[in-house]
Amino acid sequence: MIGNIIKTSVVLVIGTTMINAGSFNTQAEKDRKALVSYFMKKFSNPAKNKTLFPYANSKDFENLMPVKKVEDFRLGSYAYNKEGRSQYDEINEMPPYEDNVDAGEELYNKTKGIKQCFPDPTIAGEYPKFDQKKGKVVTISVAIDNCLKANGQKPWKMTKGKIADLEAYFASKTKEAGKKVHITIPSKEAAEAYERGKKIYYSQRGYLKLSCATCHVQGAGNRVRREVLSPLLGHTTHFPVYRLKWQGLGTLERRIKGCEKNQGENPHKPGSQWMSEMLYFMAYMSNGLPVDGPDIRK
């Protein structure tokens, strides 16, 4: 009898914590599911959803491949951009980032404090994280920066160089382990940070008054000049990337800087609250997708 009560209360306790833990991400889950169903509808058969590509002509539709699985969005626009995809597959036969992964491994083993801060390197899918003690969002770049500072080291640039190499190592270990993006929203404060990030993403920015969503939600699959726009879904899964344009590796923060300039905006600092909260929102949208970094992009 008592045993039964205990069992029931344990079940209840677990039950309520689950409800509580669940409740902080209720809105985020709704948003994520809506986004997944929007993109699956849009891309499972682009030619059948012409209203979602209002200005595309028949040649544009010929270049749009159907996307069958939600996981494919980790490839960005190469999930549906036929021409881009064949170039991507070609370059991927000899990935140009392998030296960066090796350099990252060496940094991991030799930089004072790093191994202690990150005993498990398969963590690329866990960031950004909401740090309950600090009451703020911590991105992987910020976590590395904090670790360097705590160990009396000179900080690294957050856009390229050592930090990109180390993040490439984390990403490749995470990918090897078959792990997925797993972003949590553990508290009310975290949910508020998520909401602020979402608001940033959907607001018109810069003197061109474009929002990120104009190009990467409604605009995804359409073109700016020749560039086929990639979807928000999957945007954070594969960084850092080796960009042909950069002739090198860069972090997510570096990539976003370029887009902010496209909006006519003065880019925000990597590591700022603005950047961290936007990345928190973006990464949550990719929850459940496989970690797939590092990768290559044009």
Next chain:
Amino acid sequence: MPKIKLFLAITVGIGIFGANAIAGDANLVKEGEKIFNTKKIGNCLACHAVNGKNINNPGNLGPKLQGLSAWPKQALYDKVYNPYTTNPTSAMPPFGLNGVLDDHQIKAVVAYLKTIK
């Protein structure tokens, strides 16, 4: 009601073009074309193909521009100045409102748009 009147007054106010500045001015058309096709200025080709003109890899975030020669100059001016007046959810930047293009530049762009069949 008074609001509508004020709005009309403003529209008409902007509407008084320097008539001889625009009329058939080939240089102005050229200037407008350059603004349209230059990344650092109008960069309109990022989003628009143009009927009957040879544009280098135009985007398709906006419609292919056609039949604009039939539009009143004022409607074209308003569209480029602030597309939200006719389409509050437009994805097109408000080039006048945001100060990217000045009055003269918009008039040049309008002169170019008027050549689009």
